[in-house]
Amino acid sequence: MSSVYARRSGTKRGYPVKASTTIQASEPVFLLAGFAVPLAGADDSAKFCGVSTFVVESSGVDGEMTVEVEHQQFALKNGGDIAPADVGEMAYFSDIYTVTKDSTAHPAAGTIAQLEGDWVWIIPAVA
Numbered sequence: 382m383s384s385v386y387a388r389r390s391g392t393k394r395g396y397p398v399k400a401s402t403t404i405q406a407s408e409p410v411f412l413l414a415g416f417a418v419p420l421a422g423a424d425d426s427a428k429f430c431g432v433s434t435f436v437v438e439s440s441g442v443d444g445e446m447t448v449e450v451e452h453q454q455f456a457l458k459n460g461g462d463i464a465p466a467d468v469g470e471m472a473y474f475s476d477i478y479t480v481t482k483d484s485t486a487h488p489a490a491g492t493i494a495q496l497e498g499d500w501v502w503i504i505p506a507v508a
Contacts, residue, residue: 393434395447397444405436406433417430425486425488434450457490458479459500474487
């Protein structure tokens with residue numbers, strides 16, 4: 382008998398969507414109190430969980446809809462304050478394309494995995 386009850390491979394995950402929320406396709410998705418929201422609905426306690434694959438419009442109650450996200454490393458624009466010495470540290474979204482080291486009023490993007498020119502490779506905050 383295996384000690385592993387289930388296995389997951391691949392990059393797709395699904396998360397329940399907050400009520401009265403629209404998430405566009407190919408947009409960063411955040412978990413806020415367990416429900417998926419776009420950056421516009423995220424605060425500094427929200428965590429990046431991936432990029433949406435489809436548009437989801439939730440007009441009902443919390444969790445009525447599920448958003449599918451791709452969960453993998455993503456290259457985002459460097460806000461100018463992330464340096465090679467910051468690899469392994471946490472980054473935060475300043476807009477839907479850009480990350481910064483400044484956590485003030487910014488949701489967590491995730492761990493800085495690599496810098497490549499003007500790009501910062503991020504491992505999402507929701508592991």
